[in-house]
Amino acid sequence: MTATSFACEKRPARAARGMVVTNHPLASAAGAEMLAAGGNAVDAAVAALFALTVVEPMMVGLLGGGMTHLRLPDGSHTVIDGLSTAPLAARPDTFRPDPAAPPGSTEAAGRENSIGPRSVAAPGNLLAWCEALARFGTMPLADVMEPAIRHAARGFAVTPYLSECIAEVAADLARDPAIAARFLPDGAPLRPGARLVQPDTAETLRAVAREGAAALHGGAIGIAVADQIARSGGLLSRRDLIEYRTVERAPVRGTYRGATILGPPPPSSGGVHVIQMLNILEGYDIAGLGFGTPDSLHLLAEALKIAFADRAAATADPAFVPVPVARLTDKAYAAERRARIAPDRARDWPAGVAPADSPNTTHLTVADREGRIVCATHTINSLFGARFLIPEVGLIPNNYMALFDPRPGRALSIAPGKRITTSQAPVIALRGDGSPLVALGMPGGLRIFGSVMQALVNLLDHRMTLQQAVEAPRLWTQGAARVVEVETGFPAPVREALAARGHVVQAVAHVGGGMCAIGFDPDGTLEGAACWRADGTAIGLGGGLAREGARFWPDAARG
Numbered sequence: 001m002t003a004t005s006f007a008c009e010k011r012p013a014r015a016a017r018g019m020v021v022t023n024h025p026l027a028s029a030a031g032a033e034m035l036a037a038g039g040n041a042v043d044a045a046v047a048a049l050f051a052l053t054v055v056e057p058m059m060v061g062l063l064g065g066g067m068t069h070l071r072l073p074d075g076s077h078t079v080i081d082g083l084s085t086a087p088l089a090a091r092p093d094t095f096r097p098d099p100a101a102p103p104g105s106t107e108a109a110g111r112e113n114s115i116g117p118r119s120v121a122a123p124g125n126l127l128a129w130c131e132a133l134a135r136f137g138t139m140p141l142a143d144v145m146e147p148a149i150r151h152a153a154r155g156f157a158v159t160p161y162l163s164e165c166i167a168e169v170a171a172d173l174a175r176d177p178a179i180a181a182r183f184l185p186d187g188a189p190l191r192p193g194a195r196l197v198q199p200d201t202a203e204t205l206r207a208v209a210r211e212g213a214a215a216l217h218g219g220a221i222g223i224a225v226a227d228q229i230a231r232s233g234g235l236l237s238r239r240d241l242i243e244y245r246t247v248e249r250a251p252v253r254g255t256y257r258g259a260t261i262l263g264p265p266p267p268s269s270g271g272v273h274v275i276q277m278l279n280i281l282e283g284y285d286i287a288g289l290g291f292g293t294p295d296s297l298h299l300l301a302e303a304l305k306i307a308f309a310d311r312a313a314a315t316a317d318p319a320f321v322p323v324p325v326a327r328l329t330d331k332a333y334a335a336e337r338r339a340r341i342a343p344d345r346a347r348d349w350p351a352g353v354a355p356a357d358s359p360n361t362t363h364l365t366v367a368d369r370e371g372r373i374v375c376a377t378h379t380i381n382s383l384f385g386a387r388f389l390i391p392e393v394g395l396i397p398n399n400y401m402a403l404f405d406p407r408p409g410r411a412l413s414i415a416p417g418k419r420i421t422t423s424q425a426p427v428i429a430l431r432g433d434g435s436p437l438v439a440l441g442m443p444g445g446l447r448i449f450g451s452v453m454q455a456l457v458n459l460l461d462h463r464m465t466l467q468q469a470v471e472a473p474r475l476w477t478q479g480a481a482r483v484v485e486v487e488t489g490f491p492a493p494v495r496e497a498l499a500a501r502g503h504v505v506q507a508v509a510h511v512g513g514g515m516c517a518i519g520f521d522p523d524g525t526l527e528g529a530a531c532w533r534a535d536g537t538a539i540g541l542g543g544g545l546a547r548e549g550a551r552f553w554p555d556a557a558r559g
Helices: 025-036 041-055 125-136 141-154 160-168 177-183 199-215 220-231 238-243 270-281 294-314 331-338 445-460 466-471 492-500 553-558
Strands: 013-015 018-022 065-071 077-081 247-249 252-256 259-263 362-368 373-379 427-430 436-441 483-487 504-508 516-520 526-530 537-541
Touching: 013 018, 013 537, 018 025, 018 041, 018 516, 018 526, 025 041, 025 141, 025 362, 025 537, 041 125, 041 141, 041 199, 041 362, 041 373, 065 125, 065 427, 065 436, 077 125, 125 141, 125 199, 125 373, 141 199, 199 220, 220 238, 252 270, 259 270, 259 445, 270 294, 270 331, 270 427, 270 445, 294 445, 294 492, 362 436, 362 516, 373 427, 373 436, 427 445, 436 445, 445 466, 466 516, 466 526, 483 492, 492 504, 526 537
Parallel strands: 483 504
Antiparallel strands: 013 526, 018 362, 018 537, 065 077, 065 373, 077 247, 252 259, 259 427, 362 373, 427 436, 436 516, 516 526
């Protein structure tokens, strides 16, 4: 199988003055509007994120969390960690593990940690977005929020993707009258083309535009959120919102085939394990094995299993658990693990380090001509988060408590104020001379960092175009029962050959969500690409202002 064996469903955008790639066309348009108005990539990214809270309400919102990876014009990188934290009232034994759950599951009895008020953790999205704008943007908060407020107040057309997401969890949504009234009118999911108007959300956004993040973290909106959750038996309190803080972190760094790879550090597992897997794969002639062959896919699956074994043992909030980042990203450690990979058969992998996510997220990638890059992944965790609506403010809370292990004494066990561990992987790769090569990321929970790794392999080994790299078929496994999810874009004989090596192959329609990527040509041209797995849209800013001294020609002729 080669890169020409599959047809790309979308086309990339190319421009010189700026590029915005998000998983909804209206969010991409919101970001492009800021660039057209003279704003920079950070202004555009924050505008797009606020717009996504309205047009992708099942994926992201003010009551969620995430990580923003920024590259600045001077070449420096930083990560703003706005991941959610366990409420101060939470304890290691807050939930009882579900005795019927499969091994390794974090499901609690009665789904208490994944549905309803007890599943809500302290949110960080709004603080992170406002911080990024204040420190690195140029435009007022009210200006970048205007498109989001407009779409909430006037409404927008429901896409088939949103309609399908509603239908997927309709039974849970029906349990809450407020969220059911919005997304299940007359008891049925909103149909594609229906207009979704959210006046209460618009009012909340207007309050944030006036008051900033304080509206939620100490203000009236936060009081309404915390009080309703508390009345319903949840753990989140006013104090959790007031005391929440973002954390600025340095990205982790690695190399692959001469490129430098930068990603988010723990408590995100994405950056560490992308680098770990690339270190393992660097010892093989992946290009020579070919894209989509049984040989190359077997190695991808084994590298994924190794990464997940180590992730479960030791990757967590570094304020609570010592995470062996240096060892996990060390090429010598990768060589140790690689030496035990059998080329012709699958195997089970224990962790190689000592102990010391949900598939529904959104991602955007934005760049401007001055050299700023914003690569941001944010979410309310599961599809429609905790699956209830706070009607007074029109917001859907996260269900991030589902990412903690309900059993005490483990790396991912609950502790008051502990940050959740995520697989988010907003990654930026650089050429050997330090100039940007590509920035990319995607939603997809536990499937994120494996898919990002595969996109990098597609670019650096298989020499695919950017559009091919984000749309190419994927596989995923975390090693449980040797099950490997393989997209049906890989031919049946390839899947059968994997099964013959001992992998339990499960054919699936898609692995993970819509990837959003920007490629950087040496001449300064930006290329934006989004894949078929979501409503992703790339919008580039070309053209520009008039040449200095230009005048309307009739006036010049008369002059």
